[in-house]
Amino acid sequence: MTETAQVVKTAAPVRRREKKRRNVFDSLIGRSALQILAVVGFFLLWEAAVRWGWLSGFLVGQPSGVLRNLIGSIANGSLFADTGYTIFEAILGFAFGTVIGSVIGLALWYSVFVARLVEPFIAAINSVPKIALAPIIILWFGTGLLSKVALAISLTSIVALITAYQAAKDADKDLQALLFSMGASKQQIFKRVIAPSTLPAIIATFRINIGFALVGAVVGEFISSQHGLGHVIYVASSLYDLNTVWAGLFTLMLVGFLFYHLVEVIENWLLPWKQQQGGTQINV
Amino acid sequence: MSSPKVQLRLNGMRKSFPGKEAATQVLDGLTFDIHERDFVSIIGPSGCGKTTVFNIIAGLVDPDDGVMLYRGQEVESLRGRVGYMMQKDLLFPWRTVLDNVLLGLETKGVDPKRALDTAREYLSTFGLSGFENSYPKMLSGGMRQRVALIRTLVLDPDILLLDEPFSALDYQTRLYLEGILMEAVETFHKTVILVTHDIDEAVALSKRVVVLSQRPARVKAVHDIALNEHSPIAARSDPRFSGYFHTLCAELDIQTRKSA
Ligand SMILES: Nc1ncnc2c1ncn2[C@@H]1O[C@H](COP(=O)(O)OP(=O)(O)O)[C@@H](O)[C@H]1O
Ligand SMILES: [Mg+2]
Numbered sequence: 271m272t273e274t275a276q277v278v279k280t281a282a283p284v285r286r287r288e289k290k291r292r293n294v295f296d297s298l299i300g301r302s303a304l305q306i307l308a309v310v311g312f313f314l315l316w317e318a319a320v321r322w323g324w325l326s327g328f329l330v331g332q333p334s335g336v337l338r339n340l341i342g343s344i345a346n347g348s349l350f351a352d353t354g355y356t357i358f359e360a361i362l363g364f365a366f367g368t369v370i371g372s373v374i375g376l377a378l379w380y381s382v383f384v385a386r387l388v389e390p391f392i393a394a395i396n397s398v399p400k401i402a403l404a405p406i407i408i409l410w411f412g413t414g415l416l417s418k419v420a421l422a423i424s425l426t427s428i429v430a431l432i433t434a435y436q437a438a439k440d441a442d443k444d445l446q447a448l449l450f451s452m453g454a455s456k457q458q459i460f461k462r463v464i465a466p467s468t469l470p471a472i473i474a475t476f477r478i479n480i481g482f483a484l485v486g487a488v489v490g491e492f493i494s495s496q497h498g499l500g501h502v503i504y505v506a507s508s509l510y511d512l513n514t515v516w517a518g519l520f521t522l523m524l525v526g527f528l529f530y531h532l533v534e535v536i537e538n539w540l541l542p543w544k545q546q547q548g549g550t551q552i553n554v
Numbered sequence: 555m556s557s558p559k560v561q562l563r564l565n566g567m568r569k570s571f572p573g574k575e576a577a578t579q580v581l582d583g584l585t586f587d588i589h590e591r592d593f594v595s596i597i598g599p600s601g602c603g604k605t606t607v608f609n610i611i612a613g614l615v616d617p618d619d620g621v622m623l624y625r626g627q628e629v630e631s632l633r634g635r636v637g638y639m640m641q642k643d644l645l646f647p648w649r650t651v652l653d654n655v656l657l658g659l660e661t662k663g664v665d666p667k668r669a670l671d672t673a674r675e676y677l678s679t680f681g682l683s684g685f686e687n688s689y690p691k692m693l694s695g696g697m698r699q700r701v702a703l704i705r706t707l708v709l710d711p712d713i714l715l716l717d718e719p720f721s722a723l724d725y726q727t728r729l730y731l732e733g734i735l736m737e738a739v740e741t742f743h744k745t746v747i748l749v750t751h752d753i754d755e756a757v758a759l760s761k762r763v764v765v766l767s768q769r770p771a772r773v774k775a776v777h778d779i780a781l782n783e784h785s786p787i788a789a790r791s792d793p794r795f796s797g798y799f800h801t802l803c804a805e806l807d808i809q810t811r812k813s814a
Contacts, residue, residue, distance in 0.1 A: 448644050451612035452709065453634025454661045462657070466648045543648045543689045 331512030339517045348502075353521055356487050356498040359415060360525075363422020364476075364483035370423065371430025372472050379438035379464055380456070396432060400424045404489055413494040422486030426479040430472065437471035438464050470544065473537050480529040484522065558589040560623075561745055562611070562632070562713060567620035569606055580606050581617070582770035588713070588747060593739065595748045595756035597806065598766030598774075604749045607771070608715045611747075612638045624712075634662075637711030641718040643702040645690035651701050652677065652686035658709040676708045680734065696727035700734065707738055714739075714746045721751065732759060732786035740784075753806070757781075757798045758789040765805050775805060 295304055313333040320327040327335070343349035378385040404421055411417035445463045454462070491500025499518045506514035538545060567584040570577040580603040588594055596604050609615035611622070613633030622629050645654050652673055659669035677683050680700055690698055699719065706714060716735075720728040736759060739746055750756050756763050757779055765774045781792040789795060 444640065444642060444644050445646060447609075447614050448638060448640070449657070449661060451614060451633060451636060451638040452658045452661050458661055462646075462661070466646070469648075541648070543650075543691070 327512075328510065329512065331516045335513035336516040336520070339513045340520075343517065349517075349521065352497060352499050352502050352518075353525065356484070356491065356500060356522070357525060359418040359487035359490070359498065360422055360480070360483040362415075362419045363486050364426055364479055366419065367423040367426025367483065368430045368472070368475070368479055371427035371432075372434040372468075374427075375431040375434025375436075376438055376460075376464065376468065378435045379460070385435070392428070392432065392435075396428050400428070401485070401489055404493055408490065408493055413496075418487045418490035418495070418498075421490045422483040425482040425486045429479055429482065430475050433471050433475045434468055437468035441467040470541055473533070473540060476533045476536070477530060480533065481526060484526055484529075488522065558592075560587045561590045561592065561625060562588040563621075563623040564607070564611075565621045565623065567607070567610060567622075568618045569603070569610065569615065570618060579770040581610075581620075582772060584620070584766075584771055584773065586764055586773050586776070588745060591743055591745055593746045593748070593759060593761045595750055595760040595763045596766060597750060597753060597756050597763060597802065598771060599768055599806070600751065602766050602769045603771040604766065605717055608638065608717050608747075608749065611713075611715060612636050632713060635712045636715050637706035637709055637713070638715045639702055639706045639717065639719045641721055643690070643695075643698040645698055645701060645705075647690055650687050650689055651682065651693070654690065654701055655705050655708055657705060662709065672708060676704050680704050695723055696731065699723060699727075699731060703731070703735065703738070707742065707744075710742070712745065714744050716746060716748045718749055718751065720755070728755070729786055735759070736784060736786060753799055753802045754790070755786075757795060757802065758786050759784075763798075763802060765802065777801065 293300075295301060316325075316330075317333045319325040320330070320332045340349065343352075378388070400421070403424055407420050407424065408417045411420045441464050445467075446459050449459050449462060487498065488500035488503070491498040492504045495501040499522050503515050503518040506512075506518065563586075565585050567581045568579075569581040570579045584603075584607065596607070598604055606615060610617050611632050613631030622631065624632060646657065649657065652670075655673040655677060656669055659672065660666075664672075674683070674686070677686060680703075682697070682700065682704070685693065685697070690701070693701070699722075703719070720731050723731065732755065735746075738744070748756070748759065758781075760779050763777045763779060765777070766772070767774045777798065779798055781789050781794060781798075783789045783792050
């Protein structure tokens with residue numbers, strides 16, 4: 271008895287591991303400041319390197335030139351026209367590709383027989399680098415809007431299809447069983463279990479497919495087009511006008527970035543039950 | 555006392571599942587009766603086929619052989635007429651509490667307005683008003699299982715199939731939910747078949763206990779439980795409680811020793 275009491279008295283208090291302190295910059299403003307600092311630093315370094323002759327402005331371009339170029343093309347309206355054109359192609363390709371792919375993928379859930387039948391064909395189509403189809407697609411659909419949209423669809427639909435089909439197959443069997451025991455028809459099970467449980471997976475493909483749709487649009491424009499950012503980049507690079515190339519690339523980057531965040535907004539809106547997780551993270 | 559009316563009769567149920575080498579015979583001529591307004595607990599070693607029996611009754615699994623009679627009529631299954639509740643609460647994560655309760659009513663094609671009224675009424679009866687718009691992930695395990703129970707009851711099923719519904723809960727919550735279940739069963743005059751591995755629970759709640767043998771399952775014994783008290787806590791202090799408890803323990807023990 272006394273022994274234990276002594277132990278308690280003499281033992282040094284165990285120090286609890288200190289709570290992991292957050293980095294001082296780990297706030298929205300702090301992070302933004304660091305990010306902006308990195309970007310500005312990068313461009314300043316680049317500009318300086320070209321001015322002081324460490325890099326050839328002819329081969330890598332020059333930030334001040336890119337900026338001048340951007341301002342000029344904003345002023346004459348061509349930047350908005352080209353960006354709008356590319357965005358339009360990409361959005362059409364994305365929307366049709368996602369809808370077509372998801373619908374086919376979900377439809378395959380209805381018939382195990384058909385699904386097994388077409389599975390190897392889907393795998394085969396998926397393994398073709400779709401970009402290699404671009405010349406044929408332009409042959410078939412012409413040099414206008416249609417060929418770019420078709421190319422974007424060919425890239426996005428297969429991703430949506432495979433994802434939707436896999437998610438439908440993985441849908442919780444117990445939830446389906448429960449509904450079935452209540453007397454639900456196959457259609458009701460589809461509507462109440464399969465469709466809602468594939469939705470998060472399909473929305474997750476939005477992120478990938480926004481990028482793919484832009485790839486389709488831009489590559490289509492590379493091959494033959496009179497408009498669009500891909501066209502601008504292609505023409506400028508064949509003229510060794512690197513500043514215009516960068517202006518086009520940065521605009522594309524901005525477009526992709528904005529779309530990516532748009533997906534997040536859509537996600538929060540369509541999947542309210544996925545939120546409110548309370549940001550608990552294991553403190554390692 | 556007149557002999558009770560039979561509501562559901564399983565006769566000679568046979569079921570085997572194809573295995574890697576040989577097929578597993580799970581049910582080999584299982585026969586038992588469920589009376590009107592019965593409360594039957596089924597206990598037996600795990601893996602003996604209790605869930606399979608429920609799946610057959612609910613129409614999720616087709617038996618190889620055997621007859622099911624419902625109030626004297628031969629039926630294929632009671633799909634659409636049972637309230638099946640499993641160990642997992644199986645709440646739909648993308649549906650709010652209210653929408654989860656509405657699930658079965660929607661499936662049945664009940665008029666949306668009436669369904670909504672019924673669902674709200676049940677939720678308030680079971681003390682869950684105010685949680686209608688919460689998503690399941692925000693609720694405690696006991697609350698989730700309570701929602702699952704409401705979802706089962708709101709359909710007004712002919713028979714409740716409860717497959718170890720409380721086994722994942724702590725003892726306090728379990729006693730509480732047992733109480734809620736007993737009240738609901740008395741209020742709504744339900745017939746219940748309860749699978750449990752908790753002998754305590756079986757004795758406290760049931761009118762009869764069916765003991766199943768090792769796989770392939772057959773009925774080893776049926777015990778009538780005659781306690782004066784039927785609230786879960788009072789029943790446990792009934793003088794006859796421990797007698798039943800030990801009888802059932804002994805019956806299961808022999809089997810576990812054999813299998814060990
Ligand atoms: N769908 C199935 N396919 C193959 N084997 C199954 C299937 N369902 C159950 N079984 C087997 O049947 C036996 C009984 O299972 P189950 O009815 O779940 O037992 P219990 O509920 O009594 O624990 C187990 O050995 C299990 O592996
Ligand atoms: Mg089981």
